[in-house]
Amino acid sequence: MYTQALDTHGKEAPPAALGEAGSLAGRFQARVDADEKIEPKDWMPEAYRQTLIRQISQHAHSEIVGMLPEGNWITRAPSLKRKAVLIAKVQDEGGHGMYLYSAAETLGISREELIAQLLSGAAKYSSIFNYPTLTWADVGAIGWLVDGAAIMNQIPICRCSYGPYARAMVRICKEESFHQRQGFEIMLRLAQGSREQRAMAQDALDRWWWPSIMMFGPSDADSKHTAQSMRWKIKRFSNDELRQKFIDITVPQAHFLGLTLPDNELRWDEAAQHYEIGPIDWEEFHAVLKGNGPCNRERLEARRAAHEAGQWVREAAAAHAAKAAARAHGRDQGDRA
């Protein structure tokens, strides 16, 4: 999981620099145009650096917060197999957060600053994780829909112009595929189960469908950073293009499950060869991003509590390392004497 185009929330890019910096910018853009990767020590425009820090860190935070809704079901998974799978998936999300924080740090921001931004509420993360997981079927719906949407977003980022981000994303995408399949399998088993189980699957789809659609971010008309991000090859497709792709592949999957999508206006457009959906409730999207979703406060409180509870562990490990280093240093001195 779980990048989200949150590109209505950044600072405006500063105007292009002139003179020497201008020619550097020209060379930089030429390298990007030639599909060369930009590496941490290469010259890059400040706005490129800031855009990447914002995007990669939002993505990292999303992985970390994303562990919470699913972690909620680890102790109540319906079988040992499902429990083992869910633990592995949640562990992967933690790992993805680590890859991404490392990639962000290559741009000159520290891990400490990144975590502080998340805990203070200054940084954004994907709106999807501010919804609650009320039943076991939600774990299925998240894997199928939320990871499905994330994969759609993330595959193009494997070709992002910034090397460390692209490489992290290749690793993440490889691991992501099982997440989606295990989710669909959960939905399939429920859809083939008792009347209550089918109702549970339908209820989960009803609640997760629209938030998943919103994961692709604001519509192209309202997405002011898209053009620049495309020029820099941070982004390869617009929010609406990716959203449409997701809808087109997911609707038939829902039909296969025998479930109904919660959209009366959904229809197949024969001429366009696409599914048309009804209007998206952007007010809900912006409310959730602003902190007013069902679980925003709970999620941040959980992260803060985890950070504070881990404080003594971090301090003890650092003290132990310092002591061991001092002892080793003492031995060295002894050897030399």
Add this chain to the structure above:
Amino acid sequence: MSDWPLFEVFIRSRSGLEHKHVGSLHAADARMAIEHARDVYTRRQEGVSIWVMRSADIVASDPEEADALFEPARDKVYRHPTFYAIPDEVKNL
């Protein structure tokens, strides 16, 4: 408290292959770095051996000077076998 030191992680994917850089992580010391590397980079048996080293100990060439640094090799195409024209009739060469 500030961050633990940064380590670079290198994994040998199977015996006979070289260790390859896979990424970085923070750890209080080298032993913890190995344990974290196991959890972060080998959850699917990606490796049989791990190296870690402090990122601060890496000395890297300057990308700005790459042209000058690698220039000496640029005009030495005769280091490649395809530089030499050998008649087609000559075999095993």
